[in-house]
Amino acid sequence: MTVTLSATLAANEDIDRRRRAGERVLHLAFGEAGLPVHPALRDRLAAASERNGYGPVAGASELRTAAAGYWTRRGLITDPELVVSGPGSKSLLYGLLLAIGGDVVLPVPSWVSYAAQADLVGSRPILVPAPPGEGGVPDPDLVAAEVRRARAQGRTVSSLLVTLPDNPTGRLASPATIGRLAEIARELDLMIISDEIYRDLLHDPALPYTSPAELAPERTVITTGLSKSLALGGWRIGVARLPAGAHALHRSLLAVASEIWSAPAAPVQDAAAYAFGEPPELTERIERSRRLHGAVAGAVHQRFAEAGISAPTPQGGFYLYPDLSHLRLGGSAEITKILLEEHGIGVLPGHAFGDDPAAARVRVAVSLLYGDSPDERLTALNSPDPLRLPWIAANLDHLTTGLKELTLPRHGAVRERRAALVPTPCHG
Structure with missing residues (x-):
């Protein structure tokens, strides 16, 4: 039996390496909630530290x-x-x-x-x-x-x-x-x-x-x-x-x-x-988290829709599953590589989730868009309009630019050769 590193963890480590090397990569590949620990939970953990x-x-x-x-x-x-x-x-x-x-x-x-x-x-x-x-x-x-x-x-x-x-x-x-x-x-x-x-x-x-x-x-x-x-x-x-x-x-x-x-x-x-x-302070935290996840997932869904890319409307958590098959740039592995290497957008390929490899569907996680520091993430959590925060707005702009570049005619003959070689994927 061959055991490989989980696709989510492998993608997270790859994107971290690229970022440390100075690349601008929008991290949409890792399903981490992306928020600080509530102080009440930190206190409880510290108080129980002698329980060994x-x-x-x-x-x-x-x-x-x-x-x-x-x-x-x-x-x-x-x-x-x-x-x-x-x-x-x-x-x-x-x-x-x-x-x-x-x-x-x-x-x-x-x-x-x-x-x-x-x-x-x-x-x-x-x-x-x-x-x-x-x-x-x-x-x-x-x-x-x-x-x-x-x-x-x-x-x-x-x-x-x-x-x-x-x-x-x-x-x-x-x-x-x-x-x-x-x-x-x-x-x-x-x-x-x-x-x-x-x-x-x-x-x-x-x-x-x-x-x-x-x-x-x-x-x-x-x-x-x-x-x-x-x-x-x-x-x-x-x-x-x-x-x-x-x-x-x-x-x-x-x-x-x-x-x-x-x-x-x-x-x-x-x-x-x-x-x-x-307790009330934690139910209130979860409510704020729910609203933040929904707001940012909705905004990301809108960016894909504006680029002509279909995705089911997200209803929970912090995920979307867009389908880019109409671009005829290859299957999920190929489109994931193009997004990362040419547009600085890190996602996970649909085939990692058991989907048809020939279909260009990808998993998008929005929860690492909330900020790069605990202070930014806490500000996003507490903001009545997190989409207006400059770092979240900049992340959304990066996504919009990358998707626009992806969907515009690119490299003319290269795109045509790819389309000729790649069959239209089954959507079943």
Whole structure:
């Protein structure tokens, strides 16, 4: 098995190298929340710094109780005994794939680590396109046939994975789609793993949100963390909510955890318990973050639209998924290279997310546009109109210029030769 560096981390390191070398690169390739840590969380972490014991594998009871309260306030009554904490939801997702076993159904496109983790645990992912206009879920109308086909070949298919709202598209699956998917999961006896780490960052909080745990509670595991809503990516803390009665899965997940991470870092667990308790100062911070992400993602979406480049309107998180196939400059790898090397715009290619390599779709993350220093990022967070801040305006101008140059006739015969060599990609 060949294991390579995650595409997001590799792109981040490449862009950092270019910037240190003096290149002007707009960093749209890394999904970090890009905001300072709230002072109250820093204080909690410092106060807990003497807690240096391993603690329970599942996590401290205070953290599990706080996480159970978080879900209960969202209409999902949760038993703290069926909450498991880990060093980031990414670790928990890997542990769940190991504990559940079998092959997993993934949407296309989907976050780069899902398929990579499936490969690491010996699972063969079944890639199913998302429904038109939606993201983060495999099309329910296609899942049943794909699972039955795989099972007829002797494969064991045990689970399907969804992201609500989605990375890379920024879209949220509709309640109707989640309902159909829950029915199919029950019919085919599939566990649903629902990655809901962006749940609290919907741009419009009135947008209808349905977790599969509401409709198929007996077979849905939810994972979340604090990396996105409270910008604590470097603290590495996440929690999983297991279904009531899933005692065998609980034991298996703890067994995996005990051999991989032993227990999450004790001081971080203390701060996380405080965060999942949702004190007013942190809910207010998340609200400001939600507004900032929505404003900048909307502005970036507008810049692509003005350049004649289509992208689904983002609904949550800080991502967009533009399609530049009409430019006929190659597939996702080629367009990513052109954007970076000729226009100073760093994005991730769609093929890293399982998409058709021939399609020139790319993932754009807007969260590192907020500023280069903590002071700039905090100013952006607190600004009633962050788009008017000079550094954000300059970043948007850089993007506009790069997209304009990209879409204008360039190098005449070179473009024509490329178009002759590159077939029109399939949009299916």
